Amino acid sequence: MTDTPRVSLWERIEPLLSQVSKPSRYLDHEYGTDWRQEASYRAVLIYPDTYEIGQANQGLTILYHDLNATPEVSCERSYLPWPDLSDLMREKGIPLFSLEGCAPVASFDLVGITLPHELCYTNVLETLDLAGIPLHAAERGEGDPIVVGGGPCSYNPEPLAPFFDVFSIGEGEEALPELACLLRRLRDEGATRAQTLAAVARLDGFYVPSLYRIGAHGEALPDAPGAPAQIVKRVVADFESSTPNAQRIVPYAEVAHDRYAVEVLRGCARGCRFCQAGMVYRPVRERSADQIVGAVAEGLACTGFDEVSLTSLSTTDHSQLPEVLRRLNRRLEGTGMNVSIPSQRVDAFGIEMALLVAGRKKGGLTLAPEAGTQRLRDVINKGITEDNIMNAVRSGVEAGWRHIKLYFMCGLPTETDEDVRGIGELVDRIGRAAAEVLPPNQRKAVRIAVSCAVFVPKPDTPFQWCGQLTRDEVEHRQEVLRQAMPRRGVTLSWHDSAPSLVEAAMARGSRNLAPVIEAAWRAGQRFDAWTEHFSIDRWLEAAEKCGVDLGAIASAELPLDEPLPWDHISAGVSRAYLEREWERALAGQTTPDCTFASCTGCGVCPALGVANDVKGVRRG
Numbered sequence: 001m002t003d004t005p006r007v008s009l010w011e012r013i014e015p016l017l018s019q020v021s022k023p024s025r026y027l028d029h030e031y032g033t034d035w036r037q038e039a040s041y042r043a044v045l046i047y048p049d050t051y052e053i054g055q056a057n058q059g060l061t062i063l064y065h066d067l068n069a070t071p072e073v074s075c076e077r078s079y080l081p082w083p084d085l086s087d088l089m090r091e092k093g094i095p096l097f098s099l100e101g102c103a104p105v106a107s108f109d110l111v112g113i114t115l116p117h118e119l120c121y122t123n124v125l126e127t128l129d130l131a132g133i134p135l136h137a138a139e140r141g142e143g144d145p146i147v148v149g150g151g152p153c154s155y156n157p158e159p160l161a162p163f164f165d166v167f168s169i170g171e172g173e174e175a176l177p178e179l180a181c182l183l184r185r186l187r188d189e190g191a192t193r194a195q196t197l198a199a200v201a202r203l204d205g206f207y208v209p210s211l212y213r214i215g216a217h218g219e220a221l222p223d224a225p226g227a228p229a230q231i232v233k234r235v236v237a238d239f240e241s242s243t244p245n246a247q248r249i250v251p252y253a254e255v256a257h258d259r260y261a262v263e264v265l266r267g268c269a270r271g272c273r274f275c276q277a278g279m280v281y282r283p284v285r286e287r288s289a290d291q292i293v294g295a296v297a298e299g300l301a302c303t304g305f306d307e308v309s310l311t312s313l314s315t316t317d318h319s320q321l322p323e324v325l326r327r328l329n330r331r332l333e334g335t336g337m338n339v340s341i342p343s344q345r346v347d348a349f350g351i352e353m354a355l356l357v358a359g360r361k362k363g364g365l366t367l368a369p370e371a372g373t374q375r376l377r378d379v380i381n382k383g384i385t386e387d388n389i390m391n392a393v394r395s396g397v398e399a400g401w402r403h404i405k406l407y408f409m410c411g412l413p414t415e416t417d418e419d420v421r422g423i424g425e426l427v428d429r430i431g432r433a434a435a436e437v438l439p440p441n442q443r444k445a446v447r448i449a450v451s452c453a454v455f456v457p458k459p460d461t462p463f464q465w466c467g468q469l470t471r472d473e474v475e476h477r478q479e480v481l482r483q484a485m486p487r488r489g490v491t492l493s494w495h496d497s498a499p500s501l502v503e504a505a506m507a508r509g510s511r512n513l514a515p516v517i518e519a520a521w522r523a524g525q526r527f528d529a530w531t532e533h534f535s536i537d538r539w540l541e542a543a544e545k546c547g548v549d550l551g552a553i554a555s556a557e558l559p560l561d562e563p564l565p566w567d568h569i570s571a572g573v574s575r576a577y578l579e580r581e582w583e584r585a586l587a588g589q590t591t592p593d594c595t596f597a598s599c600t601g602c603g604v605c606p607a608l609g610v611a612n613d614v615k616g617v618r619r620g
Helices: 003-019 058-068 083-092 118-131 158-163 175-188 193-201 276-280 289-303 321-332 351-357 374-379 386-398 417-436 440-445 471-484 497-508 511-522 536-545 550-555 575-586 604-608
Strands: 041-047 073-079 110-114 146-150 166-168 212-214 220-222 260-263 307-311 338-340 365-370 403-410 447-454 490-494
Touching: 003 083, 041 058, 041 175, 058 073, 058 110, 058 175, 058 260, 073 175, 083 118, 110 118, 110 175, 118 158, 118 497, 118 511, 146 175, 146 193, 158 511, 166 175, 175 193, 260 289, 289 307, 289 321, 307 321, 321 338, 321 351, 365 386, 374 417, 386 403, 386 417, 403 417, 403 471, 417 447, 417 471, 447 471, 447 497, 471 490, 471 497, 497 511, 497 536, 497 550, 511 536, 536 550
Parallel strands: 041 073, 041 110, 110 146, 146 166, 260 307, 307 338, 365 403, 403 447, 447 490
Antiparallel strands: 212 220
């Protein structure tokens, strides 16, 4: 790529920046970029939301680093412009561009789009259209890029299948560079697009939707030679061999989670039955204390952040975390820098842990009981008791926290109004427990923020067969919750039932939802995760035009003996295990974490040939 196209495109974009909000979203040359302009194969990774949301995404950061570390491959980034700039770009005929080189996205060999959640689906179409790439994979020609999707939503890719050439299933650190090298070789050999996609389908961990037909229950069935009946996710066996310091770009403006982040472990075996991430990211793999401490010191030194977050699905489960925190506290003492943990497991968050993470900047003490009664916590296999919750609260308040954030869900399987009222009663007891450890003149300083999400059944969980509550019933239970909540010192927020309905339908749907997504986008839907842009009326109208009932898909109770639209995608957890966990949920029986106890038979380790890797002794 020469400088001429860049200058030409940038000269058209720059005058528009004075007319839009947050123009720093679109500036290049941030400190820490490592793309190579002269590479023979060019990839661009896109987060289908604004820069400040996408730049904070750790998965995309890791893939950006690993692709740029691959010989002859150059990787750039792109994000979806906010509607003010998107509209101006369409008016002026300016295509979506990469950040580093300001090159048209359609000019790249590989376009990778991450799929972080179901409410980004209209943004995916907005991204492709703004880039000038044909929406449907079947309409793309030999000169168009290969469009690859990946991320959490790839475990049920069917609603988006017609818009992608390929889906990457599982962890991409090794898989995506391997794919880029294969695509570069095939391009240089003169392979056709059809030949290329057939070759990709034979690569472990990649799903090519065009090679499958759809069965009676929405299941994808192989329809071409070499297309596997099931695509098993890729996984990084030696987690410690992956880079802990992929986050090297320093943004010009404040982004979400504006701090340095080190992923300290991957996977979670707690077995919460509603949690897709806890199922699909198995097995558990920890970084050593030495690697974590070294990565934190190096990252803070080269980026200038004054805070580091030790990230994972459940950081307080790390077997060496107390040692890590003690060493970091010693190393960072007097520097003005501090360590944060994004959320705290209430049964692992004792007085010692509270004191270790209590730095000069204390945000909210974040705990997720999820349910208000022990009966329901057992149904969802949360694995905590009220004593655990109260001990965590007392420990946090004694260590200096005065703001407590509590996360719950409504609409969980078997939930009753009594369980919902139990949330308010539990919050009241938490407030009393916090006050007990403070002198009378400080008790009013404690503030509790309660957030209640709507349960969304997700693929690859024991609750995948369970329907979501109807919107009317969700709103009834939210009113029960509101009435039950303490009035003093507590703020309550809850998720709107309408976006949750769309999320559930997309999570559980088959390929017949693709026309609905397209119709909603053509009607004006984009940025559905942003409250001011979401319109349930447009979604329902789009679904009706396509002959689809979103509410029926979201609330359907699925038979255990029927195929599911995502059966051809395997995260390694066996269907028999998920069925057994669903039955145990209905019986109120809990299942232990295999990293604290013995194997529970989920099937991941034998299916993937990768075992849990725990560096020390876990504390239950």
